Amino acid sequence: MSATHILVVDDEPDIRALIQEILEDEGYAVVVAENGEAARHSLRERRPDLILLDIWMPDRDGISLLKEWSEDSGLPCPVIMMSGHGTVETAVEATRLGAYDFLEKPLSMAKLLLTVERALEADKLQRENVGLKRRAPLVPEPIGRSAAMQRLREQVKRIAQHDTWVLITGEPGSGRETLARYLHSQSARRERQFVDLSVSGITRGNAAYELFGSEADGHIHYGALEQAAGGTLLLDEVADMDLEAQGQLLGALDTGSFLRVGGSEPVRVEVRIVAVTQRNLEEDVRAERFREDLFYHLNVVPLHVPALREHNEDVPELLNYYVDYFATHEKLPYRRFSVGAQNFLRHYPWPGNVRELKNLVQRVLILGAGDEVTQNEVEGALGTPVPVPNQPLEGAVSFDQPLRHARELFEKAYLEYQLEKHAANVSKMAKEAGMERTHLYRKLRSLGIEIKERR
Incomplete structure (x- = not known):
């Protein structure tokens, strides 16, 4: 460094x-x-x-x-x-x-x-x-006591001691940038710059200007590589980089130097590259959307951030963290999530991952009232849950409640799913559910489900 x-x-x-x-x-x-x-x-x-x-x-x-x-x-x-x-x-x-x-x-x-x-x-x-x-506030390190997250933190600590390039993959919202910043904080470069360049936000044809900077008439614009000199450059969504820019970046990484746009003298650079993507770069290489040689340069050490649904045992700890964060930094009222709400959220599929969880916590702290966040409040904040076919029962219904209430929740979730599946066609619903249409109508009314709203 x-x-x-x-x-x-x-x-x-x-x-x-x-x-x-x-x-x-x-x-x-x-x-x-x-x-x-x-x-x-x-x-x-x-x-x-x-x-x-x-x-x-x-x-x-x-x-x-x-x-x-x-x-x-x-x-x-x-x-x-x-x-x-x-x-x-x-x-x-x-x-x-x-x-x-x-x-x-x-x-x-x-x-x-x-x-x-x-x-x-x-x-x-x-x-x-x-x-x-x-950007949104970032946690100091990836949170979670699950085996997957403990293993991930240990991998990062080991990698941080070496000056290799790193490729981080994972779904949007899963905490990829948090992991990159944690890697930087654990490395010998921690006192130097951490520069985040969003590749997807670069205007097409402007990548060289953003990466390498420019000079004209004695005026110099320093690009991301120079801004991060001695530190870490995060290339966010690197798969969105066009092929011409990929070739220019590869040349800079190979030689350790580059030319600014409009410049005539090479500029030496020493920087650690951390690339982030949600795409499968190997598939992009096969489809000739990403240069194979650049892929092997970046993929010296791959790290994969698991989706939240793959380590859902960490949901209660994440909920507590963000409640504390918003109560401390944004002066929102402190509220605790009930056991039923936590169990429900543990089995929620989290398509938006940790980012969705953070937004949910902020929403219920702003809009809710009382000391406790209930399961009903959480369901309302997320929208009515729709169980996935063949999903285990506990994925949609908490077991920490009376049998009658659990049965009603299951019936409501089941019929909501059937309504969505059959586009509110009651005849098709009745046939699949094995119910008479008259009985089905009565059941829908008793559960407060309006058919006309779905058409």
Whole structure:
């Protein structure tokens, strides 16, 4: 994993050398530039994690450079200004343009190191906050005490110790991104960037710009590969990448370098790739929708996230987690799920997986009342359950209730299923159920099932 990369821009050789020596002793990777043009060249070669920028330089002053960089697509990283002739007005202008801090010369090395550390930490927190605002909250690690989830967590911990690429498969909503973030948090790259690139959201033909960035007329846009340098790049729904972009990505992975769009000099990159997909990439390879060579590059270590219905014993723990989460972070009322509701949800098929469960918890906490979430409330929130043919009885009805109530629930679920199956044709329903039509009508009315609503 590469060290934190710092660019020092100052026209005084002694100061450049001193700062470089101090920072390198602290474990940072340092590049120096003696003027504005050298600084521009360094930015073309590689995106730094932090810039120390002198204000007074012969060819182009630091404030002008700061303004130039901020007018592109925002500053590429935190910038700390340095000057021996600074004024209040200069400091205010630098702050307005986005500089993190302003240090006066002669420099105090202790203050310099502290400011660098704080700037890098502030940048990391800002990126994490942007990520949290952009997507649903994520759990710190995949939740569940089932054998499947325990095995999955152990696999991730072992894989995290090695710097291999990983392919994560599983249904939407099953927790694939959570697993990718957990992998990053357990690896030696945990202090570096985690960048999430949604491949399916890239406009067709724009993948090279998003992945590799661009440069034109001295203006640089850093793509996802450079943003994640030294850290982890998540390629979400990688199967949606077009074949041309797949070839370009393969070239970058093979050589460890790439060209920005419009660029002429190769850019070195060192990053861990985690690819995520809901599709079977081997089938896509056979259908020539996905490059076979790229598949083998990405599939060094495959991980499969099971659907929630495959580890439904974890449902109660997930319910408790999300109740606690929403009560703590969104100030929703704390409510507990009854035993009957938990048993019912354990046997629910969860087509939307963990994401659907999270949404259900949020819904009943917002709309419900009372300390307890009942089975009836859960059924209402999910819609009337329809049992699958040949599904065991306990899949539709909880056993933790009186026999009469359980029988009524079963009859209602059974007749709801028959209504859907036969498009509310009572004659066909009666024949399959082995009931007289008159008796069937009475039974439907007694259970509160309206036929006309289904037609």
